[in-house]
Amino acid sequence: MISKSIREIQWILRKAKIKRELFISSVLLCLSMTFSVLEVWVLKYVIDMLAESDCNHGMGFALGIILMIAMNGFFLFLLQHYILIHIKNPVKRCIVYSTLACVYNLPLQKLSKKKRQYYVELLTHYAEEISNDICNKLVGLRYLLQTVVVACVLLFINWAIFSAVIVLTLLYVVTGRWFMRQFWKKFSVYMDKTNQLHAVIEEGLAATQDILLNNRRKWEIDRYHEYFRRYYKEAKRINFYGNLNFSITSILKWIVVALVLFFGGSLVADGKLSVSSYIIGYQFCYMLLGNMEQAYSVISDLTNLGAKIDRLYEICKEDEKQLGFQPLNKIETMELKAVSYCFFEKQENVLDHVDLEIQAGQKIGVIGKSGSGKSTLVRILLSLLSPTQGTVCVNQVNMNDVDQNAFISKIGYCRQNPYIFPDTIRNNITLGREITDALLDEICKVTEIYDFIMEQENGYDSILGDNGINISSGQKQRISIARTLLGEPDVMILDEATSNLDIQNEKKIMMYLDEMCKAGKTLIVIAHRLWTVENADIIYTIDNKHVVESGSHTELVKNKGIYYELLKEQE
Template identity: 30%
Template sequence: MLQTLRWIFNYIAQVKHIYISALILLVISVVTNLLITISQKYIIDDVFIAGNYHLFPYFLGFFLLMACLYIASWCFKDILFERASDKLRLIMRKEYMQFLYRMPVKDYQKERIGSFVSYLNEFMNSKNVYIWIFPELIEKLLNLILLLAIVGYVMPELLVIIIPLSIVFIVQGKYFGSRIQRLSVERNELKTEHNVNIEEGISSSREVVAFHKVHWEVKKLKQSFQRYLNKIFAMVRLERKQLYISEPLRWGSNLLILGYGGYQVIQGNVSIGTFVVFYQLSIQLLDAIQGVYNSIMQFSNAYGGMYKAKDIIQGEQIDIGNTAITNAIQNIVLKDVSFSYTNEQARVLESISMEIPVGEKVAIIGESGSGKSTIAQLLLRFHEPSKGKIEINKIPLNQISRASWTHKVHAVFQDPYLFPDTIRSNILMGRDFSEDQIVQACKITEIHQTISELPEGYDTILGERGITLSGGQRQRVSLARAIIGNPEVLILDEATSALDLETERRVQENIDSMRKGKTTIIIAHRLSTVENADICYSLHKGKVTVA
């Protein structure tokens, strides 16, 4: 918990000026609220009971001034905390996504995609709780300290009731806090699982209907929701137990303070004004104790949504490198490269050494599982070699800036991802190319005619993952996206596997004509795909057998 708090404070430090200003206003609101309460004693005793009515306008003016200060400070502190919260939301969301993109692919592939979305949502929700709990906790603690000092100075005997009650609350908070924290973590894990099941159920709707498994999918969703609901009920039961202890203590203490204060008035030891004010202060003191306790409970509750995102952000990250490639790529060499996805698994690549000549068309072929696609992923730095190294212009690839490298290398995969956006946006992906360049790229990949026949043309909105297009159409749109910038290196990993032979031949001829003098790496099963390659490497069980 302490590590998490330090982690949160690092974020708060990024908006410290706003936060400190809000805390100053918070202190003003606490002090003015106490002065408003205390001023009532003098209004009752010195004005109404003593009959000094000429003093009433002065006390009323003081009361009004304090009320205005309290309202202004209370309102503006909330505005500042909200502004700090909004800024932190942007900072934390950006950082989460940056770390997610730098996460090793081996770790990324262990999680279901929907889990990361759920972690982000819980991260944001928990952030809001933490951002608002800190000032609330400071407010309650400040109230607690000031009220203890005032009550202890004027009526120290009341501390005999209040101090034991505080100890009970501390013990209770420690007991229930750890249990609520554990249940909170478990609840959020089950919530993530249920949300992922919903997302996957929607994504797989075609397969579910095709296999007549709707009842099976509904049953799975019901079971995951029931597990999540059971954990919520367990938390509610635990929170109810702590209320069964804390509320009777609180109201019992109110009764004792009321009885003791009334007795002191009857005995003539305190004035009516003193009794009225210090009864209010005692109630506020009890509320402050309760507030501190509630804040501890909220900390414990919010921890469940924070720890997973914290693990991602503080987890292993890919070294993005710091050496920029300013000159053209002159050579690409794999030296004794071996790779396995985990230490327990057999190596997918075993001591691979190859040179990819610049400006030529290089083919890598082999049966499924031979390691062809793994070479592409290593070149794209999705993974790092377990042994050996890859050099670009005699510089180790892991030392080269990722931004610099990916600017020069584009890739197309067998199952490309298309965003649920327009065809134009999918091709551009935020880059600045003219309409003529877009059309030319699509003509090269033999998809322009198909797009032109659509009612909205290049402004046609694609469905999720481009589901409104066929597999071959998706591949050709993705090819257009890759070649529009005419990168120095183009990696095609089964990028035309969904095309018929004639269309594939035309697309290849167009790309070959466009990319003369550029490096193209083709990974394929079909020999027809690589028959006009300048160099061909054949892989078998992770080793080069023919070059």
């Protein structure tokens, strides 16, 4: 586990590109460690001089100790400050940038498997913790180096004391490793429970309005308490092993101290060890134990740090494993062949053996009652979900073999409840695209949002609230359609994207989209208002997980099936 964690830390540091900064930090670390050891060693000469009544030289060495203490403190401060500025910030920036880059490159069906909280935690909480932990580990290397140096000094002072300390130290390390293994076994479970609790908190906050309006406060509180109980149970286990580890290692530590005091004292009494060597031997022994404790903490904490980095590593590895590399210039055909899908194993399919074919330039309508499987069908078409059975083909090529980034760049998707960024109207429509004002005006006029924008005090530069809190649902949908049109997709999917518009504006927008079809674009409309698909080339009716009928409006009316029944209900 430790070797894996070290490899992952090296991976992060390589990505951050801070070789020069690491070298300077190493120099400062060695200087700090050197002065820390020297300040104790020089104490021996002070004691010897005072024992010989040589106060002048003794005072000189005493001043030397004070200077070394000051230099040790100075270089330690310089090291911590340098690491904070030149290592922590670049590492944190690297984590955030790398995560965002990898998330944006992930295939959508893999991205959708993780909850939003997973990525929020990684970009905020974990980015800060990982960068802090890496800096602490770099400073902690000082204790590892100092442990080796102090052990060598003890060997020089008296091999017997050194041998006794090393034996008990090995016992200390073995005990620590055992606790480390137990801790690691429990830590992954603890992290899972922590993330589940965070997800429940976020979901509860996001759904506050629905919880209050449906009088479900007690249900939500009980739900939170249940997840907190699971988290607290694992937290207690982690703390138990930590406290037990601390108690046992503390006992071992004081056994070592007592051994040095009594054994060293007997050597002094027998004249085999000088008083000055006895005193600094005790100090070095105490320093060795303190350094070992810190070094052990650094090493044992590597597993925690490795678990956090592993999340980023997992995402970046997923980015390297793209599903397909087949280039895609234009979407000419899309086809579903005997596609079935179920969300969980051993559950019934929500789609069952669906066949569907779409040609470039066609307008396709998809209708059905609520819960019939329309939304799942859309997610499969968007490559957000992979079918559990059957295949999805684009231009006669299996979707898994197609370059996902190329595919997504050819698809435009408008949903019923689009997300609105807390930004200007311009940025919400363009999403960073460089376009002319003339084209922006044209698109906004087409989507019937232009007049509303011009009525605002700052026009396109007017600020929208978080998720469009200061505009209507219909205005959100028109902004969403405008931003999709600017992407010039080959295939445009409207998932009840005009359901909040008035009939007049909806008809104007649909007329423009129909003209796009005549120009060679493909339009897929998932509709509740059936008049929006009456002129579709093919209408697919989904019911009870199957495509139960397909054809033109005229053909389906003649069949007097489900489409006909839904049409009659809306008249």
